[in-house]
Every structure is written in structure tokens, then in C-alpha cells.
Amino acid sequence: MTPEERIAELLRAVPAPPQGWVEAAKELPRTSRELDAILERVEQAERLRELAVRELEELLRAEGVEPTPAVVSHLRRRLAS
Amino acid sequence: MDAASDAELVERCRAGDDVAWAALVDRYARYVHAILTRVYRLGQHDAEDVFQEVFARIFERLDTLRDTDALRPWIAQTARNCAVDALRRSGREVPVDEVPEGADDGLARLDEALTVHAALDRLSPECHEILDRFFCRDESYRTIGAELGLPAGTIASRIARCLSRLRDVLDPGAGRARGRKSAPSTSGMQVEERR
Numbered sequence: 001m002t003p004e005e006r007i008a009e010l011l012r013a014v015p016a017p018p019q020g021w022v023e024a025a026k027e028l029p030r031t032s033r034e035l036d037a038i039l040e041r042v043e044q045a046e047r048l049r050e051l052a053v054r055e056l057e058e059l060l061r062a063e064g065v066e067p068t069p070a071v072v073s074h075l076r077r078r079l080a081s
Numbered sequence: 082m083d084a085a086s087d088a089e090l091v092e093r094c095r096a097g098d099d100v101a102w103a104a105l106v107d108r109y110a111r112y113v114h115a116i117l118t119r120v121y122r123l124g125q126h127d128a129e130d131v132f133q134e135v136f137a138r139i140f141e142r143l144d145t146l147r148d149t150d151a152l153r154p155w156i157a158q159t160a161r162n163c164a165v166d167a168l169r170r171s172g173r174e175v176p177v178d179e180v181p182e183g184a185d186d187g188l189a190r191l192d193e194a195l196t197v198h199a200a201l202d203r204l205s206p207e208c209h210e211i212l213d214r215f216f217c218r219d220e221s222y223r224t225i226g227a228e229l230g231l232p233a234g235t236i237a238s239r240i241a242r243c244l245s246r247l248r249d250v251l252d253p254g255a256g257r258a259r260g261r262k263s264a265p266s267t268s269g270m271q272v273e274e275r276r
Contacts (some may be wrong), residue, residue, distance in 0.1 A: 004244040007251070011201075011216035013194035017114035021129055025110065025136040026103040032140065070133030072143070 088149035121164035130272040131167045208243035
């Protein structure tokens with residue numbers, strides 16, 4: 001195998017993930033700030049806390065945040081801590 | 082692509098710089114994706130969830146990274162942990178050492194591949210684009226030619242010339258030893274298959 005062939009093989013080894021995945025990951029700081037705001041309200045409102053425990057996805061939708069698995073798991077960790 | 086070092090990006094991310102976070106994601110998205118799909122062979126659906134989980138963990142725990150120059154191995158370890166968790170959740174057997182057979186070799190190869198990919202940033206934008214389109218995005222000569230406004234027949238020679246330049250970037254000594262010879266032909270290379 002020539003060096004150029006080896007380089008070509010290595011370039012093929014790391015194809016780009018779907019752009020949507022990358023964009024969603026880039027949104028994490030913004031999502032995190034939104035979750036901070038939700039958590040602050042959860043801490044203040046008992047009714048909201050009950051909803052957060054019972055229907056986390058529903059709460060997120062109501063707050064305008066897409067409840068992706070990553071967001072839900074992120075928020076569950078924050079609620080548990 | 083942001084030219085900052087990993088350590089600089091980490092410091093900026095810790096200071097709440099969203100642009101630095103986006104650059105970090107851009108820099109490591111391929112790496113994480115390859116670890117999940119090529120080393121751990123997660124399916125597309127699982128890989129998407131775990132990909133987001135990996136970056137969420139990185140984002141949450143960036144403050145715990147002690148050696149900011151060790152970002153790459155830390156990300157690799159985070160991806161491995163998330164992949165193993167996902168395999169366990171799905172009920173698939175996970176080897177005792179938590180690493181599928183050949184995973185260490187696979188990760189070493191990905192490290193090398195990421196280094197080669199990062200070197201693309203040191204080429205001209207034209208070379209970067211044509212190599213990325215052909216090798217990473219799997220586009221045909223016809224598609225590349227149409228997008229870049231070049232005759233499809235010239236794409237192979239451009240690819241060969243850009244590969245040669247990339248080789249010089251990766252190994253400047255080899256480039257000097259060869260002197261200024263013309264770019265190699267595409268014979269023997271795996272570039273003729275997608276017309």
C-alpha cells in the first residue's frame with residue numbers, strides 16, 4: 001500500500017455523522033441554560049415538581065424544549081443531584 | 082474549523098463560550114461517531130442516542146478534566162463508557178474487559194485517522210473540500226464535479242494531487258526528499274470506482 005493509499009483509507013475511516021446529530025450537540029449549552037431555568041422553577045413550584053417527576057417529557061414539551069433522550073437523561077441527572 | 086488547541090478550546094468552553102463548544106463538537110464529532118459505529122458497531126438509532134449522550138457528558142464534566150491537553154483520550158474513554166452502557170441496556174453481551182475484541186486496535190486506528198483528518202485543515206480549501214467530499218462523504222466524481230463546477234474527468238487527478246499534498250503535510254520530510262516531482266497518477270489508488 002502506498003502512503004497515499006494509506007491516507008485515503010484513514011480518511012474513509014472517519015466519515016461525518018449526520019449533520020443533525022452535530023447541530024443537536026452544538027445546542028447543548030443553550031439547552032442547558034433552558035434546563036437551568038426550568039429547574040429553578042421546579043424548585044420553586046411544588047406542582048411543577050410533581051409534573052417533573054411524573055411526566056418529564058410532557059413538562060419539557062410544555063416548556064418548549066424537545067425531550068430528546070439526551071435532554072431527558074441530562075435533566076434526570078440534574079433532578080437527582 | 083477553529084485552529085485553537087484542544088487546551089484552549091477547553092478553557093474557552095469552561096468560560097461559557099458557545100462558539101468554542103461548537104468548535105469542539107465539530108472537531109470530535111467524527112471521532113465519537115466512528116468509535117460508536119465502527120468500534121462498538123452500534124446501529125444508527127442507538128448510535129444517535131449515544132452520540133448525544135457522549136457530548137452531554139463531555140459538556141457536563143468538562144470541569145473535571147485535569148489535563149486539558151488530554152481531551153482526545155478523555156473523549157474516547159467517555160464514548161467507550163457510553164457505548165458499553167448502551168450495549169448493556171440493549172441486553173447484548175459485553176466482554177469481561179468491557180471492550181469488544183479488536184477495539185483497542187480500532188481506537189488506535191481512529192486516533193491515526195483523526196490526525197490525518199485534522200491535517201486536511203492545513204491544505205488549501207479546494208483540496209480540503211475535494212478530499213472530504215470523495216473520501217469522507219463518499220460522493221461520486223459526477224457529484225463533486227457538478228458541485229465544484231469542474232469536469233468530472235479532472236476530479237481523479239485533483240484527488241491524486243491533493244492526496245500528495247496531504248502526504249507532504251503529514252510527513253514534510255518525505256515531501257522534501259521527493260523534491261518537486263509531479264503528483265502521482267491515480268493508478269493503483271482506490272479512486273476510480275465511483276464515477
